[in-house]
Amino acid sequence: MTVDSGRRAGSGLIMPRRTLLKGSAALGLSGLVSAPFINRLHAQESHPLAGQKIEMNILGIAGWLPSSLGVKMSPMFADFAKEKYGYDVTFGFAEAPFADLFQKAATSLATKSQEYNIIISDSQWLGALAKPGWILKLNDIIAKNKNLQLDWYSDTVVNTYMKYPDGGEDIWGLPQEGDTKALYVRKDLVEDPKEQEAFQAKYGMKLPSTFEDYENLNAEDYEKVMEFFTRPDQGLWGAAWQYSRVYDFCTCPQLSIMWSRGGDIWDPKTGQVEGILNTEDNAKAMELYKSWLKYMPPGATNYGIAEEIDVWTQGKVATCLQWAAVGLAMITPENKDKVLVVPPPKFGKGEEAKRVYCMGGQPWVLNAYNDDAKMRVAIDFLNWWYQPETTLEYAKRGGNPTDKATLSNPDFDSINPWNRAYKFMLEPGRSRDFWHHPRYSEMLAVQQEGFTSYMTGSTESAKQALDYIACQQQQILYDDGFASAGPSDACSAASL
Amino acid sequence: MSTNSISRALDNRKFLVFALLAPVLAFFIVFNTIPTLWLLGLSFHKFSLISGTPPEFFGIRNFQDIFFNKNNIWGDLRRTFLFVVVGVSIQTVLGVLLGFLFWGSKDMPGRRVALTLLFTPMVLTPIATGTFFRFIYDPTFGALNFLLSGLFGTGVIDFLGNPSIAYWAVLAVDCWMWTPFMTLMTLAALGSVPKAELEAAEIDRLSWPQRVSMVIWHHGKFILMLGILLRTIDAFKTLDLIIPMTKGGPGQTTRLVAVELNKQSFESFNMGWSSAVSVLLLLISIAMTSIFIYILNRRRKAG
Numbered sequence: 001m002t003v004d005s006g007r008r009a010g011s012g013l014i015m016p017r018r019t020l021l022k023g024s025a026a027l028g029l030s031g032l033v034s035a036p037f038i039n040r041l042h043a044q045e046s047h048p049l050a051g052q053k054i055e056m057n058i059l060g061i062a063g064w065l066p067s068s069l070g071v072k073m074s075p076m077f078a079d080f081a082k083e084k085y086g087y088d089v090t091f092g093f094a095e096a097p098f099a100d101l102f103q104k105a106a107t108s109l110a111t112k113s114q115e116y117n118i119i120i121s122d123s124q125w126l127g128a129l130a131k132p133g134w135i136l137k138l139n140d141i142i143a144k145n146k147n148l149q150l151d152w153y154s155d156t157v158v159n160t161y162m163k164y165p166d167g168g169e170d171i172w173g174l175p176q177e178g179d180t181k182a183l184y185v186r187k188d189l190v191e192d193p194k195e196q197e198a199f200q201a202k203y204g205m206k207l208p209s210t211f212e213d214y215e216n217l218n219a220e221d222y223e224k225v226m227e228f229f230t231r232p233d234q235g236l237w238g239a240a241w242q243y244s245r246v247y248d249f250c251t252c253p254q255l256s257i258m259w260s261r262g263g264d265i266w267d268p269k270t271g272q273v274e275g276i277l278n279t280e281d282n283a284k285a286m287e288l289y290k291s292w293l294k295y296m297p298p299g300a301t302n303y304g305i306a307e308e309i310d311v312w313t314q315g316k317v318a319t320c321l322q323w324a325a326v327g328l329a330m331i332t333p334e335n336k337d338k339v340l341v342v343p344p345p346k347f348g349k350g351e352e353a354k355r356v357y358c359m360g361g362q363p364w365v366l367n368a369y370n371d372d373a374k375m376r377v378a379i380d381f382l383n384w385w386y387q388p389e390t391t392l393e394y395a396k397r398g399g400n401p402t403d404k405a406t407l408s409n410p411d412f413d414s415i416n417p418w419n420r421a422y423k424f425m426l427e428p429g430r431s432r433d434f435w436h437h438p439r440y441s442e443m444l445a446v447q448q449e450g451f452t453s454y455m456t457g458s459t460e461s462a463k464q465a466l467d468y469i470a471c472q473q474q475q476i477l478y479d480d481g482f483a484s485a486g487p488s489d490a491c492s493a494a495s496l
Numbered sequence: 497m498s499t500n501s502i503s504r505a506l507d508n509r510k511f512l513v514f515a516l517l518a519p520v521l522a523f524f525i526v527f528n529t530i531p532t533l534w535l536l537g538l539s540f541h542k543f544s545l546i547s548g549t550p551p552e553f554f555g556i557r558n559f560q561d562i563f564f565n566k567n568n569i570w571g572d573l574r575r576t577f578l579f580v581v582v583g584v585s586i587q588t589v590l591g592v593l594l595g596f597l598f599w600g601s602k603d604m605p606g607r608r609v610a611l612t613l614l615f616t617p618m619v620l621t622p623i624a625t626g627t628f629f630r631f632i633y634d635p636t637f638g639a640l641n642f643l644l645s646g647l648f649g650t651g652v653i654d655f656l657g658n659p660s661i662a663y664w665a666v667l668a669v670d671c672w673m674w675t676p677f678m679t680l681m682t683l684a685a686l687g688s689v690p691k692a693e694l695e696a697a698e699i700d701r702l703s704w705p706q707r708v709s710m711v712i713w714h715h716g717k718f719i720l721m722l723g724i725l726l727r728t729i730d731a732f733k734t735l736d737l738i739i740p741m742t743k744g745g746p747g748q749t750t751r752l753v754a755v756e757l758n759k760q761s762f763e764s765f766n767m768g769w770s771s772a773v774s775v776l777l778l779l780i781s782i783a784m785t786s787i788f789i790y791i792l793n794r795r796r797k798a799g
Contacts (some may be wrong), residue, residue, distance in 0.1 A: 103762050110545055117611035247743035298652040299635030301746065311636065377721050438546050442764035453747025458659035472567075480547070494567065 050086035053382045054377050059105055061115035062095035063306070066177035067120050067327045067362065069399045071095075076393075077384045081377070089377055098122065099247040099327035102441060109134035112369045118378050120176050120429035121365045124248075125439040126164040129365060136366040138162075138171045138373070147383040148174065151404040153426050160433040161363035161402070166268045173363025174382060175318065179325040180425035181256060181344050181357040183214060186318045188338040189229065199228055211420060214342035218353045219260075219288075222319075224346035224465075226295035229318035238295035239404050240317040244304035245452040248444055252358040253321055253453050255434060258285040259356035260347035265434060266473070274491070278470035286462035290455050323360045323462030324425070328398040341418040343390055343425060357425060359433040361400070395419075402426070438475050446472040454495045465492045512587045532778075537769035545686070545765035558772035569773065572753040579752055580665060580731045586671050588724055590680020598679070599686045618676040626740035629669045630656065633644060633741075666750050667742055670734065681723030685716030718792060725788045729781055753777065 009282060058074065060067040074091045081089050094116060096104040100123045102125050108115045109129070110154045121129060122403035129135045142148045150156055153176075159166065161175040173310050189195055190209040199207035208217050225288075226238030242249040255265060265283040266273045293300055297316055305322070309329050312320045321344055322330055331339050346353040364385070378468040384390055391401045395415050400422055435443060450469035453459040459468075477483035500671070506512050539558055543551035562569055598611060617625065632640050633655035644650040655665040689712050697707045735754040738744065744751035745761075761770035 099763075106546065106765060107762075128546045132546055157541050274721050297656055299654045301654065301657040302634075307629060347585070439544075439764070442760075442766070445759055449745070449748060449751075452745050453659075456657055456659050456746030456749075457746030458749055479542075480544075 002041070007130050011141040026341045027418050037135055039109070047087065049373055049376060052373065053088045054373055055090050055092065056095060056117045056374060056377055057115060058090040058118045058120070060093060060095045060120040061101055061362065062097045062229050064098065066179070066399050067095070069122060069394065069397050073390070073397070074332055074381075075392070077381050080384050081380060087381060095392070097240070100322070105129070105132070109367065109369070110311050114367055114369045114371065114374060117367050117370050117374045118381065119365050119367065121173060122362055123160045123173075123359065123433050124436055124440045124444075125364065126172050126365070128440055130164050131164060134368055136368045138174065139169070140364070141379055142171060145379065145383055147386050147427045151405045152385055153402055153423070154428045156359065156428060156431055157425060158401045160359045161361060163438045166436055173365045175402040176360065176364045177325055177361045178422070179323050179360030179424060180358070180422055180431045181252070181321055182324040182421040182425065183342050183344040184312060184320040184330050185340040186315070186338060187340040189318050190340070200269045200340065202228065204223075206292050211340070211342050215424070216346070219345045219347045220349070221293070225290065225319065228297045228419070235316060237297045238301065238319065239292065240296055240303055240311050240320045241242055241292065241453065242305070242308060242321070243293070243301045243455050244307070245448050246304050249304040250451045250455060251434075251444060251447055254286065254289055254465065257289050257346070257347065257358040260354055261285050267277050271477040272474040272485060273477065273483070274470045274488055277473070278466035280463065283462040283466055286451070286466065288460070295454070301452070320392055323358060325400055326327035326420045326423035327416055330422050331417055339417060341421045343421055346414040355430055357431050359431045365437065387424040437482065439479070439480050443473045450496060459496045465496060468496050523720055535771045535774055538648065538767055541768045541773045543768040545767055551768065554768060558769050561769070562772060562776060567756065568748065569753070569756070571748060572751055572756045575750070576662070576732060576752045576754075579670070579734065580728055583667050583670050583731050584727045585725060587675045587678045587727060590671070590675045592682045594679040595677070595682025595686060599683060614679060619672045620673070621742055622673065622736040625669065625673055626737045630741050633665060656742050657746055660751045662746055662749050666738055667740070670737060672732065673691045673737070678723055685719040686712065689715040707764055721788060721792055725785065728784055732777070732781065732784070766779060
């Protein structure tokens with residue numbers, strides 16, 4: 001038995017050649033199949049959350065395409081996190097329209113809830129979210145994460161989406177979507193030789209029809225374009241700009257005209273509004289903006305973003321001042337070959353003419369009450385969001401990145417029809433944001449009330465409306481303790 | 497507690513009443529009394545939810561500000577009272593007329609369908625109604641402008657953008673929505689009138705005005721007045737109809753007090769000021785209810 005056993009043991013090493021070949025083939029095949037997983041195991045970083053399942057919630061803006069793009073791309077992060085960090089993450093989404101999102105976020109954050117882990121805020125809300133400590137200050141996070149130390153396209157990006165208080169060094173947000181104003185122009189109209197000839201004959205100047213033409217166009221000449229295309233009998237009007245009382249719809253274009261004409265709205269250091277906002281020059285800016293209503297379809301005093309999209313896509317207006325970020329909705333399969341997106345007009349004449357338009361766009365902010373695991377995932381998410389390939393993918397889907405590397409890419413201008421105008425308006429000095437103060441929504445509500453009161457004829461005089469706004473805002477900032485001076489005695493007579 | 501002591505306790509009428517009322521009282525105290533007291537306390541404080549600082553005792557400053565017309569609060573109250581008086585009057589007159597129409601046409605074919613259709617606006621949510629009417633009123637795409645221009649050649653009317661029309665356009669929607677409620681209350685009031693008395697009035701050959709004043713009003717006034725009271729309180733709080741239509745604009749034209757209160761509390765988060773305004777509105781509501789009850793009681797005593 002022993003001898004036999006020994007022989008068997010010895011004979012085990014001697015395998016038939018066919019069996020050996022089969023075994024080698026199987027081993028090779030299994031090696032090939034498992035190679036990617038082995039590679040992944042090597043690629044995975046050691047991560048404290050590896051092997052865990054995390055549920056995250058993003059609060060975004062309802063009906064706002066750039067916000068939904070960020071949300072739609074989040075499953076890509078789930079794949080990335082699984083592969084790189086080894087944890088499973090799922091995303092839930094909540095949303096509210098612009099005018100209601102702050103309310104939704106604030107009422108949740110006030111209870112120290114981590115109902116929403118990542119929030120797409122509007123830029124002006126940074127102060128209101130930061131001051132009560134509801135969102136996380138990001139300076140330390142950025143210092144520890146190289147991917148977040150980006151070279152932004154201009155200071156406008158940093159000042160708009162990241163910093164509060166203005167001029168300080170504290171960073172509370174990182175840009176989710178960059179956005180500027182842009183002028184959408186009916187290319188089929190402005191490139192029509194008959195229209196060009198008629199325009200030349202009527203005004204003695206060329207009908208602006210290229211990006212460069214509009215880059216050099218001032219408001220006075222733009223008014224000629226609006227007037228020229230205002231043909232109610234043909235169901236066509238010269239322009240659509242926003243005048244609505246909802247949210248900041250009337251404020252953004254109105255402030256743009258004031259700034260472009262050299263006016264200002266407050267002193268962010270002292271909180272002084274009275275005497276800065278309610279000037280004769282700003283009143284003239286309001287009168288000018290109101291006078292443009294005659295080039296717009298009836299009911300333009302109700303126009304906000306959605307109404308503009310409606311009249312534009314139905315071909316009722318020749319030009320439209322709209323956010324670059326709304327390009328996805330403005331440019332449809334039906335009109336895609338008929339749209340030119342250009343910089344909005346300058347104000348003034350010659351060398352002194354300038355354009356300073358309102359910034360749009362939204363930052364990501366992180367809930368300060370996130371537990372450690374959710375905060376870690378949120379930071380991983382931001383790290384992924386600013387990877388060059390993610391940013392490029394975002395741009396290809398219609399989003400507006402804000403980092404210098406992506407925007408300086410030679411192909412960037414051609415990715416979307418509005419990219420060139422967006423980049424142009426993002427250059428320093430061409431766009432700016434208004435207050436990041438915590439009392440933002442209150443100041444805005446008063447301003448919207450005053451502006452629209454004048455635009456609709458409810459208040460006869462622009463100066464009267466401005467006096468009312470300035471006095472109310474001065475009181476708000478004084479009550480807050482931010483402004484050193486309260487409203488003057490003249491304010492007792494200010495009303496709409 | 498033994499079975500005997502439980503049955504003894506249940507036999508005690510006072511204990512039984514208390515035991516049955518306890519859940520309701522607990523609910524009332526937790527969800528009504530405490531928040532109201534909290535609201536009252538907060539009205540004497542300066543407190544912004546977004547300031548990051550705790551409430552600061554402010555004395556009667558918030559009420560002083562109301563008195564001195566801060567944020568044009570008296571303008572909001574004036575618009576609101578006008579809205580309530582005109583709106584509820586129209587709804588009552590139309591509701592009563594429709595009520596009599598349906599009451600007197602019990603054999604009319606399709607009456608049930610007509611009644612169902614009539615009550616539809618009342619069951620819609622105001623926010624949806626407001627949104628529908630914003631589109632109906634729209635000067636560019638709206639159905640109403642299309643109809644008016646087609647039928648009467650009125651040209652484009654900017655119902656919600658024109659400050660001299662917007663208030664009445666919003667009020668018209670409120671009437672469209674709530675007249676059926678007054679019709680319903682009228683039908684209920686008419687249903688409470690005994691048939692025998694109506695027949696007697698007919699035999700006595702009383703004229704219609706006499707029948708209304710001597711028989712119908714005598715029996716139906718309480719239900720009708722209750723309807724008016726409910727509508728008054730409800731109209732005083734109108735908010736969700738206006739938000740989607742005008743958001744209080746153009747300017748301040750349709751800014752009723754609830755619209756401003758909503759803005760101050762849930763957009764600006766000025767909880768101290770908002771609480772003071774809420775206390776004022778609560779007092780106004782109590783005063784209006786008291787006046788109605790006084791009128792009813794006086795007439796009852798007189799009757």
